[in-house]
Amino acid sequence: MNQRFLSIVGLATAMAFAGGCATNKEATKASKDTTKTSKAAVAQDGVPVWAPKYHEFNPSRTKKHDLLHTTLRVSFDWKKQHLHGLAELTLKPYFYPQNTLVLDAKGFDIHNVNLMKGLDGTALKYTYDGQKLTIDLGKTYTRDQNYTIEIDYTAKPNELASGGSDAITEDKGLYFINPLGEDPDKPRQIWTQGETEASSAWFPTIDAPNERMTQDIYITIDKNFTTLSNGTFMYSRQNADGTKTEYWKQELPHAPYLAMMAIGEFAIVKDKWRNLDVSYYVEPEFKNTAKKIFGNTPEMMEFFSKKLGVDYPWAKYAQVVVRDFVSGAMENTSASTFMEDLQLNERELLDKNWDNIIAHELFHQWFGDYVTTESWANLPLNEAFANYSEYLWAEHKFGADEAAYAQMDELNQYLEEAETKREPLIRYRYGDKEDMFDSHSYAKGGRVLHMLRKYVGDEAFYASLNRYLTQNKYSDVEVAELRMAFEEVTGEDLMWFFDQWFLRPGHPELKVSHTFKNGQLSLQVQQLQDTTYSPVYRLPLKVAVWTNGKRTDYPIEITKADQSFTLPVTTQPQLVLFDGDQQLLGTVAHEKSQEELRYQFYNSKQVMAEYEALTELSKNAASEVKLLQDALNNDFWFIRTMALNGLVDVKPAAHPAIVSKVKQMAREDKKGSVRADATLLLAGWGGENYKAIYEEALKDSSYLVVAAGIIAYAGTGAEDTKQKLSKFEKEENEEVSIALASFYALQGGPEKYNWFVEKIKNSKSSGKYYMLQSFAAYLASNGSTNTPQTIDMLADIALNNNLYYVRMAAFQALMVMSDKPEVKERLEKIKAQEKDKRLIEMYNQAL
Structure with a gap:
């Protein structure tokens, strides 16, 4: 599972120039000076706010039964958003004799439960509390006796209480997108999301990461839809009623949370790795760019297979993009699911690639799927490795600078979180399993693995990973097994390393x-x-x-x-x-002279060291103009961006050579994000003095530069601003739309109302959040648009959108009109119906 990652490069800068900055934990990454020691706040009782919270111990699930195989036959009621299922579960007692079976089954209607012998079924007694299905097996079974249970049920995911985490925003398991086809701009889809324990919201199972099963899934659906599931596609059968049934077979065992379905009108783009089928499922509009988005997948599969000495282990690899996904992506066995942000057109591909998230989910096929954490307390055994794969791929494909930048970003993410939260990586005393999906499990975990690699050396590192994977394949593990694999390879007792980095909180x-x-x-x-x-x-x-x-x-x-x-x-x-x-991984305060820092910048040849020197020297930019000017010529784009940021307070009139260089960068830098930042720097310096540059930016091939040009031109106050910018109103690109929205938020009149409504309706998950924030500012300055239709639209989003931060943004927009009694009433209703505890707490403070 990949933490939400949004690449709206330069947006924060653009919003700052526009007079407002939108921030959201899901949608932004903190950027902090890693060279300083952070002094965290201390509560009144003297305990730091970040001090570890020790809740009750959370053991792995006790194995009373072993789930061997699951066969599912499913069909759907689009109107009710229900799944009708017939599940056959083959099990046996794990060790001790058993006469009762308890299954996870969330929010079902249970129609009957039978013990099967061949095709004959015998009704069994059961009790059901809406969460657990307890079945009297009618006899006692021993561990060498298999039995098969058939359960006829209806799953009703929308009637479940909502939960989630920062990485996975909802946990209802099964999602119907545009079920009645009422939205002409959104495809009809059905997809599932199992992590952490939400598979049991669409089929009865033992929903624990330390369980494993093989599976067959028969999906009955209208014939115009394409299906995807785990394993091998076996056949498609036409039915007399005009539907079809498609059969997918997963022959190798995996955890129930990794079971998946995706149903929609997808274009399937075929690829190959060795003799294995690799497929990309996208909306038809993106059929021609699918290979440019996902096309490095076969090379990644080869790279990871060779590094690990373990070939990609599953029957195929498919990647599907769905609408309104509740996370960045999910590593379902042999079939990863991705958020819609990955679908890019040719022009967007000039600025973006999603190799990090694609590598992350692929590496999970080994670390998480092939070998699975035995409990959520050990989640870093899945997520730290997947995060570190992003570094490994960047290092291999794009070079040391890009890899170092990724590592620096990971460090900053963890250090920001560490200001308010410090827990062991492996933590058995979490308050909620969803708390494990944080920058500890991901960012810190990846950095810890990098330190382990540096300590033991590359040969031992990969030999240890090979031993860990081969000894534990198709099984569940805890951190001790990773440690022992490294000890068996290196011959060294590494308890000291694992104790201080995996089992203890904090950082040096x-x-x-x-x-x-x-x-x-x-x-x-x-x-x-x-x-x-x-x-x-x-x-x-x-x-x-x-x-x-x-x-x-x-x-x-x-x-x-x-x-x-x-x-x-x-x-x-x-x-x-x-x-x-x-x-x-930690903070280092090392005082150096200006001369030493300059030497460090020019001679270290390491991105993090250059960043540290440039950050410190930029604090006195007036005396470091020469160095900043030299930094504008750095080979790595991030250092050039840092230099542009460092020049914000420099007086341009005193440095014509620098102005000339920045103007050149705005026009010619090979990196779109750098051209955008150079354009914004000029806007900060001189408003209309560089109007010709802004006009060129509006015609740039990069959407990022166009967005910067919109912000910059808007800042000139030119009489033709509205006319010149209005031509971008039909542009669908997210960066351009958000930049234009930031302008219209303050300068758009009532005539821009329909534009905002249309953009909010059609924007993607991340874009919808930002559009709603600008719309709130627009409503505050355009009272005539505060209509019942506006209230209804925002209330619908606040009540029904499946992304909690989008619901929050709609609620905040409604707050602009909270002086109206009818709006106040709506807000109270939204609060009462909200099921996400994060939003409930926020709404209680707001109302």
């Missing part, structure tokens, strides 16, 4: 200083983290020292809270770079 917060005297470099390292909650870390790393233009790496191992090292350096160092590999 280091203060470093160095002095040079009499031919020796003295290094002082202090660990400043609160050891009430975090350990004193053992940190093997390298110190890189430059003398006479040459780099030398000195390995050290930190084991104490306050420790000194003496390094044999013969001449005054030009630079001391602590953690020379830039692999440490």
Whole structure:
């Protein structure tokens, strides 16, 4: 499962220039200075706000029965949004004799339960509380006796209480999209989402990650629809009533939460990896770009198979894009599901690729599907590996700079979360299993694996992963099995590493200083983290020292809270770079002179070190203009963007050469996001002085640059602004629409009302959130548009959209009109019907 990742590059900057900034935990990533030690807030009782919360112990599910096989025969009632199912479950007692079977079955109508012998069924007694189906088996079975239960049921997912997490926004398992076809701009689809324990909202099962089954699924549906499920497509059979039944067979065992269906009018684009079918299911409009979006998949499959020494293990690999998905993506066995944001046209592909999320879900086919965490407490055994695959792929395909940038982003995500939350990676005392889907399990976990790789070396790292996968294939694991695989390969007891990084909360917060005297470099390292909650870390790393233009790496191992090292350096160092590999997860405060920082920027040749130096030096931009100017020529786009950001407060009139360079970048930089940032910098500097540049931006091939041009041109106050920008009203691209909405939010009159309504209706999940935020500002300045139709539209979104943050944005837009009694009444109704605890808490504070 991939955390929600939205690539609206430059949007925050654009919104800032427009006079407002939209932020959302799901839709933005924090960017913080990783070179500083963070001092978290402390509650009144002296306990840090981030202190670990110890709830009741959460063990893995006790295995009373072993679910061997599931056969499902399903059909659908689109009007009621129900699934009618006939489930045959073959089981046996796990070890001890059993005469009762308890299944997870959420919100069903149970019609009958039978014990099957061949085609003959005998009715069994059962009780059902809406969550658990308890069946009297009629006799006691031992562990060498299989039995088959048939359950006739109806699943009613929309009647379930709603839950979810930051990564998975809803948990009702089965979703009908545009079920009655009332929206001409949205396809009719049905899809499922099983993680964490939502498969039992559409079929009865033992819904635990430490269970495994093979499966057959027979899907009966109208003949115009295409189906997708796990495993191999066996056949399609036409029925007398005009429907068809399609049969999918999953022959290798997997966890029930990985079972899936996707049904819709998809275009199927075929590909190959070795002799295996690889397919991309997209809406017909994107048939011609599907291979450009997903086309690196076969190369990824080859790369990961060779690195791991374990070939991709399933019968096929399919990737399907669906509407209104409740997460970024999901790694269902052999058939991953993705949010609609992945569907890009040719022009959008100039700025974006989704290789990170595609690699993430593919790597899960090994780490999560082939070998599965035994409990949600061990979720990083799935998610940390999937996140680290993004680094591995970037390193392989796009080079060291892109990989380092990905790692830096991961570190920033974790450190931002660590300001209010610090838990062990492997945590058995979570309050809710959904709490595990956080930047600890994903971002921190990936960085910890990188440190483990650096410590043991590449050969041992991949040999250990091979041993872990081959010894535990088709089974469930806990973190000790990962540790033992590494110990068996390396011969080293690695309990110290796993204890401090996987089983303890927090991270090292280091203060470093160095002095040079009499031919020796003295290094002082202090660990400043609160050891009430975090350990004193053992940190093997390298110190890189430059003398006479040459780099030398000195390995050290930190084991104490306050420790000194003496390094044999013969001449005054030009630079001391602590953690020379830039692999440490933590914060490092290492005071350096301006001269040392300049040397670091020009000579380190490492993105994170260049970023650190540029961040510090940009604080006094007026005295570092030459360096910032040089940074504009850096080979890596992110450093060029950093330099542009650092020049915001520089007086352009005093630096015509820099202005000339920025103008050139706005027109010619090979990276669209950099051209956009250069355009926005010019807008911040001079308004209408660079009007010709903005007009060129409006014609750029990159949508990002066009969006920046809209913001920049709007800031000129030119008389023809509305006329010039109105030509983008029919543009469907998200970045362009959001930029235009930010302008119309403050400058659009009542005549722009229908445009907003249409954009809100047709925008994708992420875009809908931003459009609603701009619409709220628009409503505040256009009282005549606060009509009953507006109220009805926003209330419908706030009540019925399946993304909680979109519902929240609609609620906030309604709050603009909360002085109206009828709106106040609607808001109270929305609050009363909301089932998501995050929103309920927010609404209680608002009303």
